[in-house]
Amino acid sequence: MTAHDTADSRSLAYMRKGLFLAVLSGMIFSLDGLLITRAGTFAPYDDVGLLLLVTMACAGVHDTCAGVCITIYNWRTGRLRELVRSAASRPGRAVLGGSAIGAALGCGGYMAGLQMAGPAYTLPITTMYPAVAALLAFFVLRERIPPRGWIGLCLCVGGAALVGYVPPSGQPGSFFYLGLAFAGLAALGWGTQGVCVTSGMDFVEPEIALNIYYILSACFYVGLAAPTAALLSGVDAMTFVGDIVTSRGTAFLALAGFLGMTSYLAWYKAMNMVGVSRAMALNISYALWGIGFTALLGNVEITKTLLVGAVTIFLGMCLVIGNPREMLSLRKDAAS
Amino acid sequence: MMQPFRLALGELLLDRGAMDGEEVFTTLAPRYEGEGFFSSGAVLQGLQSLAATGIVREAWGKWSLTRYGEDRVRRNLPKTRQA
Known part of the structure; x- marks a missing residue:
């Protein structure tokens, strides 16, 4: 065996x-x-x-608990100084922007989108985010995606949309189309996040x-989104915070935060190792694992739609994984 | 000013040309003294991740920047270091 073969x-x-981590991220995300x-x-x-x-x-x-977990992890592994210097650097700014x-x-x-258009339309539209990310990665990062990879990605997205499908109920409200636009914006936002963060x-x-993402996200929800929502809902914020602190649900959310952090860590590593398009397509398999775990708990009726969705995701995953040897050069520019 | 670890790996290869993993580790070790994450394994992992994105390549045990990698490293260094 030559040195080249060993490399x-x-x-x-x-x-x-990287592929294993991408699948694992989807699996843990469904538990989350x-x-x-x-x-x-x-x-x-x-x-x-x-x-x-x-x-x-x-x-x-959820994100505050996840943020605390990843900060402890980085502290225990001696990365806190790396966190500070990374946040202040150029690639760190790409991560910050994406987050x-x-x-x-x-x-x-x-x-x-959920509020204005309802879940029936918002969920399938937002499930498109891996496709948006793959398109952006193709043009911005010049990621190599073989035709089989595109087909696999479309199958994963389509399957996940089928699994998450909720039949529409009632007449659409007056903000329906604005809601659809917001759902599209969400897909664009998550796709852009994947590409910016991977570039960084x-x-x-x-x-x-990931630490940068969770710090930013926790600040956004706790410092801006939740207080604004409390103001709009006319709820006394202090009473509501008291209810949260004493709720048993918070313990479940804290555990979910830990799992969410683990899942995102696997996902971020996978995006870095095998590229945005593959990692996202495999991560979206959480819809498939979700069916499996819920079925194990006996809380789901396996309908035809679920079954077709699950098989579609599985086929898509096989096509995306394909031949790992093809991934030895992830980007077009890198080969020149 | 110190750069993020992986960018520091790229910066070192930009300054010194091809190096093996051990050389990279011994050159960077004084800079990262007291930082728990820094090890020869972390250096190898960092170089491998840079190789996966086409920024560096390994040939006969030596790591060097690709043309694409040189461009990416220069662009991500602070302006004072880019020239």
Whole structure:
């Protein structure tokens, strides 16, 4: 075996690890979703009259706990100085920008879409974010995506949209089309986040990029989004905070925050290792794992739509994973 | 001013040309004294991640910047260091 072969086999092992992390991120993300749903069964998270406030509070508690976990991780692994110097650097600014876009446009657009257009239309539109990210990665990062990868990505997105499909109920409201636009904005926001953060992660370690994201996201939800939602809902903020602190749901959200951090860490590492398009397509398999985990708990009726969606995602994943050897050169410019 | 670790790897290869992993580790070690994450494994992992995105390449045990990598490293360094 030549030195060149050894380098190639090491790169191949590196790519396989990246693909594994992408699938793992989807798997853990679905568990995160299950815990968030469980938290929503406890007061005050179960108050449907305060949907906007409750959603923002949930996201705030979740991301604050995740932020604390990743900061402790970085402290324990001796990366805190790296965090400060990365945030102040040029690639760190790309991570900061991407995180701000993801938190504000992505999550803000998603929430506004849910409120104005309802889940039936918002969920399938926002599920398009990996496709948006792949397109952006193709043009901005000049990522190599073989035709089979595009087909696989479309199958994953289509399957996830099928799995998350909720039949529309009632007549669309007066802000329906604005809601659709917000859902589109969310997909664009998350896609842009993936590309900006991946571009920054060329020089910033994924653990650090994630720490920057969670600090920013927690500040956004706790410092801006939740207080604004409380103001709009006419709720006494202090009483609501008291309810959150004493709620059993908060314990579930804290655990979900830990899982969310683990899932995002795997996802960020995967985006850095195998590229945005592949990592996103495999991450969206959370819809598939979600069915499996919920079925294990006996809480879901396996309908035809779910089954078709699950099979579609699985086929898409196989096509995206394809032959890892093709990934040895991720970007077109790098090959020149 | 110190750069993020991976950018520092790129900056070093930009200044010194091709180096093996051990050389990179010993050159950077004094800068990262007392930082728990810094190890020869972290250096290898950093170089591998730079290789995956086409910024560096490995040939016969030596790591060097690609043309694309040179451009990316220069663009991400502070303005005072770009020339």
